[in-house]
Amino acid sequence: MRTEDAEEALWPEHVAALEAFAVVSSQWRIEPRFGAPTRWLGLDHAAVKAGLSLAGIEVTPDLWADIRQIEQGAKEALNGD
Numbered sequence: 001m002r003t004e005d006a007e008e009a010l011w012p013e014h015v016a017a018l019e020a021f022a023v024v025s026s027q028w029r030i031e032p033r034f035g036a037p038t039r040w041l042g043l044d045h046a047a048v049k050a051g052l053s054l055a056g057i058e059v060t061p062d063l064w065a066d067i068r069q070i071e072q073g074a075k076e077a078l079n080g081d
Contacts, residue, residue, distance in 0.1 A: 017066030020059070021074075024051040040078040043071050 010018060027047040031039040048067075052059055059067075075081075 014066065017063055017070060020052060020055075020057050020063060021067050021070045023055045023057065024048045025074075027051060037080075040075050042075055043067075 024043065024047070027044045029041040029044050031041055033039060049059070057063075
């Protein structure tokens with residue numbers, strides 16, 4: 001999703017969290033399971049911290065809470081919960 005599209009589809013106060021999540025969205029911890037679907041455990045928080053820092057994104061407690069909410073929703077969707 002392009003930033004311009006996100007700005008139109010989201011409330012302005014949520015755009016920064018979505019953009020930050022997109023930066024680190026490849027940093028998942030997973031549990032591969034033979035004969036069963038992969039289980040998505042959550043983001044690797046050390047990798048997320050490094051990725052956001054390298055992207056020049058300052059993480060406030062509020063932004064971190066928003067990223068964690070997105071992570072939880074994504075984890076539920078990925079795991080089919």
